[in-house]
Amino acid sequence: MPIVVDLKICYLRENTQINDITRVLIDKLDHEFYHYINDLIGIQPHIEELERLLNLNSHEDNDLRVLGIWGMGGIGKTIHAMVLYDKISYQFDACCFIQDVSTIYRNHGWDKAPTEIQKAILCQTVQEENLETKSPMGIARILHNRLCNPKIPKKVLIVLDNVDEQRQWDTLRLNPRSLGRGSRVIITTRNQHVLNVSGADTIYEVPLLNDNEALELFLRKAFRNGPPKKIISDVILEILDYAQSLPLAIEALGNDLYNMEEKLWKNALEDWRECPKENVMSVLQKSYDQVNINERRIFLDIACFFAGKRKNFIEHILSSCCGDESSRHDLAIQNIRRNSLITIRNHEIHMHNMLQELGKKIVRGEYPKEPMYWTRLWHVKDLEAVLKSDMEWNNNEAIVLDEVDVTKCRHLRIQKLFEKRNLTLLILHFQNFPELNFVPIFQTEMRYLLWHGYPFPSLQLLIWRNLVELNLPNSRVQQLWDEIQLIPNLKRMDLSNSRNLRTTPNFASCPGLVRLDLTGCINLTEVHDSIGLLRELNYLSLRECSSLSLLDFGPNCQLSSLRTLLLSGCTNLQKTPNFKALSNLRYLDLERCTSLSTMHESIGTLVTLKYLSLRGCKNLVHAPYILNGNSSLLILDLSGCMMITNLPRCRRKFAPSSCLESLMVLSPVFLEPQRILDFVGELMFFDGEWICSKLAYLNLAHCHELRRFPEASFHVLHEMKGTLERYPQLSIIGQDYIFSASTGFHWIKDEGKGVWELRTEVRPEQKSWPRSGSDFREIDMSQESKNWNRCFDLDGIMPLLCSGKNIAFDLYVGLVMR
Structure with a gap:
């Protein structure tokens, strides 16, 4: 029969409460883990959470059977399991704690270790004796009969500590579901995969100590008789930062500093950085030893170079250096994470300081x-x-x-x-x-090169064929290579902000190029027309190349993979290239191409184009013919195109499935107001039907002469039965009005008062709308009304403005008046 202990637990301080609980249990039950009591700091809430996860009071047949305790080496998994075991074991008919399963396997081998563990379980749970003469099959049969016999059900607690390989679990042949009702199995491990294959119902990841707990543990170890009144606080903070809240490291460092003069602590810390503590490293290396050779290489790369970097960046570099698919590295990284060697947060790979020290120690x-x-x-x-x-x-x-x-x-x-x-x-x-004038020659089989501020005028490699990525941002390069080189594996090239670059190389050298970034090459005057031969190119940026006047893709253009073309800030660009071969172009940015007056007529063939910005093309006279029945365009931005004298009529009416979501026609000062009405009207209406079904944002705020919405006024929209109900996402900004279809609200500018007043209209199915001023405040724009026309970018504000929710309008006005 189990011993039931009536514990009267007082509300004590957190760092002493668990100690007292454990002492009471030890006194009553004579358990073996009493010598850990003094080091139990901050563990109380963790034990309470583990008890909650075990759900010991459940009477369901499908209640939780297997609990996994997972975490990196030295974090305290075994301590948690010990304290939990001591606290709950009295509630079971039989219980056992098998400590350090991995060591048992190392000492006895794979053939004998499972039998040794099964014998230990039998000895601790049912005090079975005379097992030495039994065969492995006999012991396994006895274990099943004693613990899994439905005729004599037993409520059993089994704790398996430090199970770090799947085979260790498999060879035990222990089925938690066959144990008696209410039984529990607890497994501690560094390898999450072990818990997955063992069928763990839930997994608890042991956290690091918080700052206060880490400090308390360090002071307890470094000052056995209590800390003195004056201590070197800045050095202690450095030590704790180095240990990064890992209990094993804090304890080891604190023990080392015990009885050492405090003025020597700084030197001791530097020694640890040079030569990390062996007793800490040996514990952590067990996880490293569990991963395969490829995963070890990746672990060392992260430890030495990439801790804290974005996961896709690391995978990209690994793929470039090894020539493997990124998916393979993703699988390896996930396995490294499952072995508690890294964590992944916010798409970044993080590694504990002690594990980084381990990696560097291995490299040395x-x-x-x-x-x-x-x-x-x-x-x-x-x-x-x-x-x-x-x-x-x-x-x-x-x-x-x-x-x-x-x-x-x-x-x-x-x-x-x-x-x-x-x-x-x-x-x-x-x-x-x-600044260096000579041109060095790399005598290496370089695969990935990234050199910020490369100081040489050119680049020469003795062996080019292995180069996968070439990144020389902010370099002093004037020309990359003179003659055609054979660089078949080059995928990416970044020469952004290379201000001395005047001409690009012949791209026939690198036919597999996928990404080319020439952003900010302000003296670039010529792009070799062989660029048109890059069949794999999907990203091309020439942003801020202010000296570039011509971009020619050549007579045999093969840029069918190009999806993004960035030409914004090419202020000297006279005309656009022929777009006919760019059959998959999605994103075209021509913002601030101030010398551009016309666009190549092939723009109309880009049926996959979703984004087109001509914002700030102040000398553009003719708007592009891009809006046709085959168009996929989502966003068209004509902001600041002040010289446009015509807007082309749609040659074919839009189908009801038209994709256009955002249209901005701002500041066409030379355009007749009626022409704007016709243009917008053709986009949005056909025989009284609203056909631009996805349009969510229409900005006409800079059409200074336009005072009414096409087809009359807002009242016309309300009179179109069913229109607003079908397209509730529509928001319209005008010169003297703001309209939201989703709320039925619109703001009308009262020139006399200099304020924006909220107007509402009652839809037939609505009983009432909020009265003016009940949910919104009038916006006093008397001082800033003349600046309203400077508002360009309202994309982020409009969803809030038109939501019908309370809004801080003074902030809104501040944003749009910038």
């Missing part, structure tokens, strides 16, 4: 002071040491340095960097690099 290997033997370099002092060395051969395969001020590097012999034959990944963020 047997040569912690000789970086020429390391496969990876992440600190500039190590790079300096390598470049200073006369050793011809070295093991460096990847170098990633962030924000390095070259003026502080005394021994940076940059010329020797180009001699690294094993180098495949190079990412440099150098600052204040002096």
Whole structure:
């Protein structure tokens, strides 16, 4: 019979309450985990949550049977399981705690370990004896008869600690569903996959200590007799930041500092950074040892270079360096996460400081002071040491340095960097690099090159064929390569803000190019027409290339994969290219192309185009013929096209499924008001029917002479039976009105009072609308009314304005009056 203990628990301080509970249980039940009591800090809410998840009071047949406790090494999974076991085991007919299952498998081997664990379960639960003479099959049969016999059901609690491989669970052949009603199985592990295959009903991830708990544990270890009145608080904060709330690391560091003079703590911290604590690293390395070779390589890359970076960025670099599909790396990263080596938050991969230290320790290997033997370099002092060395051969395969001020590097012999034959990944963020006139030659089979501020006028590689990505933003490059090179694997090229670049190379060298970014190359005057031969190109940016006057895709244009073309800020561009071959173009931005007066007539063939911006094309005379029955256009922006003298009539009426969602026709000062009425009317009405069915935003605020909405006024819209009910998303901004179909509200500008007044109209099916001023306040625009016409961008504000909810109109006015 189980022993029932009546506990009268007082409301004590959190950090002592669990200790007292555990002491009472130990006194009553003589349990074995009493020596952990002193280190139980902040564990109370975690134990309460675990009890809640176990649902011990449930009487359902399908109640929870398996609870997984998951987390990184050293976080306290075993401690949680021990305290939970001591607290709840009295409620079961039989119970056992099998500690460190993985060690049992390592010590006894895969053949004998399952039997040893089954014997331990029998000994602890039913005090079975004389098992040494039994065969493995006999022991398994006894286990089933004692614990899984429906005729003699037992409510059993089994805790399996540190089960880190799926095979360990499989070979135990333990079926939690066959145990007696109310039984529970608790598994602690670093590997989430173990819990998935074991059929865990729920998984509890053990959190790190919070800041107060971490400080309390550190002070307890560093000052056994209580902390002194004066302590070096800034050093303690550095130590805690280094340990990053991991209990194992805090305890180890605190123990090291015990009885050490506080003035030496700073030096001790630097020693730990140079040579991490072995007792901490050995615990963490068990997780590293569980992943395969490819996953270990990825773990080391993240530990040395990419912790905190976006997941898709890391996958992209890994794919470039290894030539593998990104999906393969995604699978590897997920398995690394399941083994508690990384976490993924907000699409970013994060890694605990101690795990980063483990990765760097593994890279250093047997040569912690000789970086020429390391496969990876992440600190500039190590790079300096390598470049200073006369050793011809070295093991460096990847170098990633962030924000390095070259003026502080005394021994940076940059010329020797180009001699690294094993180098495949190079990412440099150098600052204040002096101007260099010579052109170095990379003698390496480089696959991924990213060099911010590349200081040389050109780029030469001895071997080009392996290069997958070439990124030289903010470089001093004048020309990339002279003759045609063979670069069949090059997928991406970024030369953005390379202000000295005057002409692009012949793109016949890189037929597989997918992405090309030439943003901000302000002195670029010529784009080689071989660019039109890039069949795989899907992204091309020439934004802010203010010296570019001509863009020609050549007579044999094959840009059928191009989806995004950015030409905004090309202020010297005289005419647009022929768009006929761009059969999949989705996004075309020609904003602020101020020298552009006409567009190539092939614009009308872009049936897949969804976004077209001509905003600020102040010299554009003829609007493009793009609105036709085959158009997929969602957004058309003609803001600031002040020289447009005509808007083309639609040659074919829109079908009711027309896609246009947003139309902005602003500031056409030379356009007849009636022509705007005709144009908008053709877009939206046909025989009294509203045919532009997806239109959600119409901005006519800068059509200064336009005072009425097409087809008469707002009253006409209300009189069109069923129209507003079918298209409630419509919002319209005018020179002296704002209208929302969704609410039935519109604001009319009273010129005399200088205010915007809310007007409402009652629909037939509505009994009443809020009265003016009941939910909205009048907006006093007497001081700013003349500036209303400067409002350009209301896309983000309109959904709020037209929602019918209370709005801070003073903020709204402030936003639109900028």
